[in-house]
Amino acid sequence: MKKFAVTLLLFVCCVAHAQNPIKINPSETRHGPEKGALVVIGGGGATDEVWDKIVELAGGKENALIVLVTNAAGDSAHLYTNQGEALRERIGAERLVQMHLTTIREANDENNLAIIRKATGIFFVGGRQWRIADAYLNTLAHQEFFNLLARGGVIAGTSAGASIQGSFLWRGDTSGPNTLIGDHTQGLGFLRNSVIDQHLLARNRQFDLEAFIKMAPHYIGIGLDEATAIVVIRDELEVIGRSVVAIYDTESKPFYFLRQGQKYDLFERKVIRPSRTVSEQQLE
Numbered sequence: 607m608k609k610f611a612v613t614l615l616l617f618v619c620c621v622a623h624a625q626n627p628i629k630i631n632p633s634e635t636r637h638g639p640e641k642g643a644l645v646v647i648g649g650g651g652a653t654d655e656v657w658d659k660i661v662e663l664a665g666g667k668e669n670a671l672i673v674l675v676t677n678a679a680g681d682s683a684h685l686y687t688n689q690g691e692a693l694r695e696r697i698g699a700e701r702l703v704q705m706h707l708t709t710i711r712e713a714n715d716e717n718n719l720a721i722i723r724k725a726t727g728i729f730f731v732g733g734r735q736w737r738i739a740d741a742y743l744n745t746l747a748h749q750e751f752f753n754l755l756a757r758g759g760v761i762a763g764t765s766a767g768a769s770i771q772g773s774f775l776w777r778g779d780t781s782g783p784n785t786l787i788g789d790h791t792q793g794l795g796f797l798r799n800s801v802i803d804q805h806l807l808a809r810n811r812q813f814d815l816e817a818f819i820k821m822a823p824h825y826i827g828i829g830l831d832e833a834t835a836i837v838v839i840r841d842e843l844e845v846i847g848r849s850v851v852a853i854y855d856t857e858s859k860p861f862y863f864l865r866q867g868q869k870y871d872l873f874e875r876k877v878i879r880p881s882r883t884v885s886e887q888q889l890e
Contacts, residue, residue: 642755649765650832663760664727678733713745730767816860827854
């Protein structure tokens with residue numbers, strides 16, 4: 607445990623003070639995007655409600671133009687992905703553009719940037735999150751992802767495409783996902799000051815973020831089970847899907863679950879209680 611703590615502090619300090627060439631505009635929000643939306647899926651498929659929400663946030667069936675980033679799944683992923691098929695069924699093949707850039711030079715190329723500038727949504731498929739970081743982190747394409755949010759678009763992803771949306775990259779080691787803090791520790795940072803895990807209950811991972819959050823309480827930890835997602839607009843998080851989302855902070859001992867329809871205030875770090883109806887108030 608002592609060795610783990612020393613390693614953790616070293617990585618946290620390095621990430622916290624690293625220079626980042628991506629321009630992040632000042633924001634009134636603490637974690638979520640000031641404009642646009644995030645959809646973060648825990649892997650293992652998704653419900654129709656999740657897919658429909660992504661299309662809605664991307665402008666609807668008639669207006670959505672979604673870039674499907676397939677790097678996480680490996681070199682053959684550009685041929686076919688289940689996530690691509692789910693989106694293609696909803697918006698049509700002509701409104702889904704696959705992107706599988708392999709070098710930083712490609713991620714800085716004006717022709718590729720032009721594709722992102724036209725998009726209303728980005729979707730990162732599952733696989734290994736470090737592959738996304740290797741191709742896009744701190745590139746002009748990365749900047750255009752932020753610009754897409756600033757114009758009101760949606761960034762979504764599943765499994766590895768969920769973890770990459772956090773600022774600290776969890777399970778980012780090239781040796782395998784069982785190394786929690788590895789050789790890639792910087793995510794794309796769309797959900798600021800956060801660390802995101804996935805396949806939570808399905809792979810018995812619910813306790814893995816506990817020590818990290820205790821050592822680095824300025825981060826908020828989010829663990830998503832399969833077929834479950836969070837929709838983040840500004841600093842409000844809402845759960846949609848079949849299972850649960852775990853929230854880790856210094857008060858949660860060590861975490862607590864949110865389910866379908868429940869909301870959470872990322873700024874205040876507290877569950878948003880539903881408003882009572884008039885009949886409920888009269889019963890008091």
